[in-house]
Amino acid sequence: MVVFDKPKALADVQMHYCPGCTHGIVHRLVAEVIDELGIEGKTIGIAPVGCSVMAYDYFNCDMVEAAHGRAPAVATGVKRANPENIVFTYQGDGDLASIGMAETVHSAARNENITIIFINNAIYGMTGGQMAPTSLPGQITQTSPYGRNVNECGFPIKVCEMLSQLDGPEYLERVAVNNVKNVKNAKKAIKKAFQNQVDKKGFSLVEVVSSCPTNWGLTPSNALKWVEEKMIPYYPLGVYKDRSSK
Amino acid sequence: MSEKVLMKGNEAIAEAAIKAGCRHYFGYPITPQTEIAAYMAKRMPKIGGTFLQAESEIAAINMVYGVSAAGKRVMTSSSSPGISLKGEGISYMAGADLPALIVNVQRGGPGLGGIQPSQSDYFQATKGGAHGDFHMIVLAPASVQEMAELTVKGFELADKYRVTSMILADGTMGQMMEPVSLDFELAEEVEKPWAVTGTKMGRKHNIVNSLFLKPDQLEKTNIERFERYEIIKQNEVRYEEYLMEDAEICIAAFGIAARVARNAIDEARKQGIKVGLIRPITLWPFPEKAFADASNKVKQIISVELSMGQMIEDIRLSVNGKVPVTLCNRTGGMIPSPEQVLKAIINANEGGNE
Amino acid sequence: MANLTFQVDKCKGCGLCVEACPKGVLALATDKINKKGHHPVEAVKMEACIGCAFCATMCPDCIIKVER
Numbered sequence: 001m002v003v004f005d006k007p008k009a010l011a012d013v014q015m016h017y018c019p020g021c022t023h024g025i026v027h028r029l030v031a032e033v034i035d036e037l038g039i040e041g042k043t044i045g046i047a048p049v050g051c052s053v054m055a056y057d058y059f060n061c062d063m064v065e066a067a068h069g070r071a072p073a074v075a076t077g078v079k080r081a082n083p084e085n086i087v088f089t090y091q092g093d094g095d096l097a098s099i100g101m102a103e104t105v106h107s108a109a110r111n112e113n114i115t116i117i118f119i120n121n122a123i124y125g126m127t128g129g130q131m132a133p134t135s136l137p138g139q140i141t142q143t144s145p146y147g148r149n150v151n152e153c154g155f156p157i158k159v160c161e162m163l164s165q166l167d168g169p170e171y172l173e174r175v176a177v178n179n180v181k182n183v184k185n186a187k188k189a190i191k192k193a194f195q196n197q198v199d200k201k202g203f204s205l206v207e208v209v210s211s212c213p214t215n216w217g218l219t220p221s222n223a224l225k226w227v228e229e230k231m232i233p234y235y236p237l238g239v240y241k242d243r244s245s246k
Numbered sequence: 247m248s249e250k251v252l253m254k255g256n257e258a259i260a261e262a263a264i265k266a267g268c269r270h271y272f273g274y275p276i277t278p279q280t281e282i283a284a285y286m287a288k289r290m291p292k293i294g295g296t297f298l299q300a301e302s303e304i305a306a307i308n309m310v311y312g313v314s315a316a317g318k319r320v321m322t323s324s325s326s327p328g329i330s331l332k333g334e335g336i337s338y339m340a341g342a343d344l345p346a347l348i349v350n351v352q353r354g355g356p357g358l359g360g361i362q363p364s365q366s367d368y369f370q371a372t373k374g375g376a377h378g379d380f381h382m383i384v385l386a387p388a389s390v391q392e393m394a395e396l397t398v399k400g401f402e403l404a405d406k407y408r409v410t411s412m413i414l415a416d417g418t419m420g421q422m423m424e425p426v427s428l429d430f431e432l433a434e435e436v437e438k439p440w441a442v443t444g445t446k447m448g449r450k451h452n453i454v455n456s457l458f459l460k461p462d463q464l465e466k467t468n469i470e471r472f473e474r475y476e477i478i479k480q481n482e483v484r485y486e487e488y489l490m491e492d493a494e495i496c497i498a499a500f501g502i503a504a505r506v507a508r509n510a511i512d513e514a515r516k517q518g519i520k521v522g523l524i525r526p527i528t529l530w531p532f533p534e535k536a537f538a539d540a541s542n543k544v545k546q547i548i549s550v551e552l553s554m555g556q557m558i559e560d561i562r563l564s565v566n567g568k569v570p571v572t573l574c575n576r577t578g579g580m581i582p583s584p585e586q587v588l589k590a591i592i593n594a595n596e597g598g599n600e
Numbered sequence: 601m602a603n604l605t606f607q608v609d610k611c612k613g614c615g616l617c618v619e620a621c622p623k624g625v626l627a628l629a630t631d632k633i634n635k636k637g638h639h640p641v642e643a644v645k646m647e648a649c650i651g652c653a654f655c656a657t658m659c660p661d662c663i664i665k666v667e668r
Contacts, residue, residue, distance in 0.1 A: 004653040004666035015661060019638065020614030024660030042444035044316070056453045062442035064315045065455040067338050070308035073300070077312020077320070078442065080270060080296045085316070085444050103308070106301035180620055180654045213614075220614040 007031035009040045011058050020220020022177045022210040023051060023119065026190075027058055029183070030090070030117060033191045034061065037198060043086040044078050046071040048100075050092035051125040069100020072107035075114045086197055088115040094124045097133040097157050104159070109168040111202035115193045118159060120174075121210040122231065129215030133157045136234055141215070160207050160240040170202035172240040176209040178227040182237070201244060209235050248429035255393040256281035256323075256420040258428075259349055259413065260289070262394035263321050265430055266401040268347070269295035270313045270320040272306040274328060277361045278417040279351035282323040303328040307335030307348075314344040315454040317441025319401055323349035325417075326367050327358060333376035336410060340380035341456025343440075343471070345404035347397065348382070349413040351420040354579035362579025363417035363502060368556035371414050372530040379468045381475055383411040383482065384529040386500040390424035396527070402433045407478055414529060416552065418502040418581070475531075484527035485536050489515065493522030495594045496540045498561050498571075499550040500526050502581065507550045510587035519595045529557070537564035546594040547571045550587055552580070570599035602651030604643055607663040613638035617655035617664065623648040626655060 006012065010031035017023045034040050043061040047053055049068035056063035066074040071089035079087045096104050096118050107114065123141055124130040130143040134156050138147040148156075160172045171193060175186035186208055193204035209231050211223035218226055239245075253261070260282045263271070271286040283299065290297035296313075300306035306322050313320035324332060329350045339346060352367045354360040371384045383403050385396040393415060400411035442452050458464035488508060490496065499507040504525040514521045524540060526533050540547065546569055549558040555573040562571050574590040576582045604625075611634060618626045618641065625648050628639045641664075643649065651668035 001668055002665065003651055003668050004656040004664065006662045006665075010662060014610050014636075017660065019612035020616055021660055024662065025658065028660075028662050040445065041447040044442045044444065046312075053457060056455055060445070060451055062445055062452045063454070064312070064442055065342075065453070065457055066311070067308060067334055070304065070311075070335070073305040073308035074312040074315070076298070076305075077270070077272070077309035077314075078316045079312075080298070080309070081313040081316035081318045081320075082443060102301050103305050106305065180657050183657050220616055221619050224616070224619075 007035045009034040009060050011060050013057060015058055016054060017051065018214040020211070020213045020223065025177045025183060026117065026119060026186070026208050026210065027055065029187045029190050030088070031059060032187060033194050036191065037194055039086045039194070039198065042084060043088065046075045046078070046087065046089040048089065048091040048095040050095050052090055052092060052119065053126065055090050069095050069098070070103055071095065071100065072103040072112070072114065072116065076107055076112050079112065079114055086194065088117060088194070090117045091119070092125070093120045093122065093132045093134040097159050105163070108163045108203050108205070109166050111168040111170060113197055113200055113202050115197050116205040117190065118205055118207045119210050120159070120207050120235065121212040123212050123215045125212050125215055136230060156234065158235065160205070163205065164240040168203060169205065169241055170243050171196050171204040174207040174209065174235060174237050174240065176227055176232055176237055178211065178224040209237070248427045250425035250427050252423055253390060253426050254281055254420070255390045255415065255422050256351065257285050258390045258394040258426050259323070259397045260285035261428055262397035262430070263347065263401070264289060264293065265428055266319065266398045266432065267435065268319040268321050268401060269293065270318055271296065272298050272300050272309040272322050273324065274300050274303045274306050276325045276328045278353060278420050279323050279325050279349065281420070282349060303331035304334060307332040310346050311335055311339055311344060314339065314346045315342070315442050317438040317443055319405070321347040321349065323351065325351050325353045326355050326364070329367060329370065329375070336382070337376035337378050337380065338456050339410050341378065342454050343408040344410070344454065345408055346410050347400045347404060347413065348410055349415065352414065352416045354577065360579040361417065363581060364552050364577070364579055365416060365501060365503065366553035366556065366577060367414065368529065368553060371412050372532070372560070380471065381409070381530050383407070383409055383478065384414050385411060386414050386527060386529050387419060388501050388504045388525060390422055390426045393419060394426050394428060395430070398430050398432065403482060405436045407474055414501070416502055479531040482528060483531045483533050485533040486525045486527060487536070488523040488525065490522035490524065490540065492520050493543070494545055495519065495521040495591055496544040496547045497521060497523045497550055497587070497591070498526070498537070498547055498557065499523065500529060500557065503550045503552055506582055506584055507587050509584040510591060513584065513588050514591045519591055521591050532560045532564065534564040537561050541565035541568040544569060546599055548574050548590050548594060550582055551575045552582070553577050572599055602649040603667040604646070604649060604655070605665040606641060608640045609635040610661050610663045611638055611640035612636065612661055613640060614660065616658040616660065617641055620654040620658040622652065622654060623650060625649045
């Protein structure tokens, strides 16, 4: 009996991500959820600008490539055009929490019936490791070579906490993919975020605390330890909003 | 003859868009085009359409990108500073070959500028308007009837050629009230097999995208797009001539400037001066041949513009030095008066070409 | 009896599966390189495999098929 295999919604191609990059895990989880809900034929994915820009080649559903930060606006258009389609965005921290902050906040405030998968790895990966809106205080990056100085660069943005203050969004949860248990929890959250859309409940965002071994300068294994020891204490995992649970 | 109703230019655009099958409008408030949004806000919910006031011009154009990617007719409208913000999305739509209608009811610039009518976004509209190799089809109405007709035409051309169409109007055209007939003959809507509507597990996935990391591929897509532009240039040039048969002086003007120019031309004719008008209706593709032909028989072309002189460059390229091309203009929200244009005509008639 | 199948040439040798395995079944093949130039994963103690799929759960490149 096959107990684990590549999900059908994931394209059978080699992904371009660096060795040990957890984008691949999250891609797979999204594809597994699409398979399990049987929605591949009506799902439209919106790829961001950043490391996952080429996500459009990795999912077998219809895909759109959006401008940097604009994925929630593009998703809004796609969803409003054909409300029966299931529309998700897949965005990194620079895309969602910096240049696209307005699109993120307002799509949440409108309770737009879309699903957002938000990868928080505290760095700009594609451009070679610059400081992100979610980089930790003191974190060394190419553009914070002496460590993120919060007096000059400000503090990291906690997206789930911030959006939870809005009346709009349906569901906000932060998960991580640093070990088997957390990956399984991440999948549950992603599944709920898609199921909410199927059930027409509205805006659902899952923040996935992830790793970037290459730009953190760590081995894949040590990068996951860094997630455990540094990231998760600053970005506590859990449900930040779930309207339907009340 | 169909029934006519009295409408503002901005409202005529909105109603014509609905008649053309547009059911999705996204915008952000800016003077002097707000009537379009207000009209859509009233009408769209009653016909099962979407009106959404976006958080910014940038978000609005990206919502347009999304609807267009999904294969539906969609539009946005704004005025000059807002169009600059839409530039990013306009370029991405060009790169992804997505059709849409964009309305620019121009006001004076640069910067925040003013809120009075202007034509100073001519360069921006006709030369692409944002980064990269691309063009939009640019339509310049000179009456409320044309505001409506060119809106319908804009949607049809956009779908036919997979480009964005822009209505380049100005504050005067937007606010002007005239009787208008909204009885259009609509072309058959084109199929959009490239749209993202879900694979229904029956085809390979569609990808709407403007990223081509391999330079030879990007070059190829740009060349293919420009081959389509050549077809547009051959088939879609539109302009109107007025009293050009025996003209010795040619006025070039579009939009509100053309209306002013006609008054001046009528007055000059009374004084026995043989002057006519070429009014470009498509600013891109530009009616190059009309001006080249005119340069064989007139002694001067006067470009009347509400800018520091932008269309004049395309006229000069079209006539290639054959006749002098002079400028009669106001800018910053000011409109040339018929007297000013008449003076320019008399000056040209007396041999002045400064 | 469990069985593991690897798409060897897609392996990037990150080792996350090796770390995730509770039974020490997997190791990177330091004496081999795949088409992409990585030391790919291989099963060195297959008889110990319990088919828990922890390896596949942590594999970012989805190269492991697990049967039980």
